[in-house]
Amino acid sequence: MKKILWDKSFSVGVEVLDQQHKQIVEIINRLIDEPKEGFGPDEVARILDDLAKFVHYHFQTEEQLLADHGYEDLRTQQAEHKEFRVELADLCMGSMRNHTIVPINALLYLKEWWVDHILVKDMKYRPFLMNRIGR
Numbered sequence: 675m676k677k678i679l680w681d682k683s684f685s686v687g688v689e690v691l692d693q694q695h696k697q698i699v700e701i702i703n704r705l706i707d708e709p710k711e712g713f714g715p716d717e718v719a720r721i722l723d724d725l726a727k728f729v730h731y732h733f734q735t736e737e738q739l740l741a742d743h744g745y746e747d748l749r750t751q752q753a754e755h756k757e758f759r760v761e762l763a764d765l766c767m768g769s770m771r772n773h774t775i776v777p778i779n780a781l782l783y784l785k786e787w788w789v790d791h792i793l794v795k796d797m798k799y800r801p802f803l804m805n806r807i808g809r
């Protein structure tokens with residue numbers, strides 16, 4: 675599977691969110707780029723755990739920023755974020771049980787969800803936040 679290639683079309687115009695998005699993409703790319711011999715026994719669980727923690731932190735930052743500036747469609751963002759948290763929790767529990775690889779359909783879900791979320795859903799707040807706090 676091809677890794678996610680970051681380019682400027684991914685920028686939502688706010689440095690802190692771009693940096694966090696980049697870090698999430700980097701963690702997902704680590705999973706996509708799985709070693710030929712496979713990951714070590716606890717490695718998948720550890721990477722997914724990193725992802726879960728960081729995603730949680732990122733959603734908090736993003737939602738807080740949108741709330742602080744009175745973004746009108748905050749609820750849609752929150753609902754999307756919640757959906758992902760549930761899926762990710764399932765995924766973490768599933769792979770912690772067998773400890774070896776991330777199944778291809780789960781990897782695909784991670785990749786597609788984030789590319790779509792950043793390029794489509796997050797892009798909707800770009801002009802709004804750019805107006806207020808954009809760099």
Ligand SMILES: [Fe+2]
Pocket residue numbers: 736751755791795796
């Ligand atoms: Fe978001």
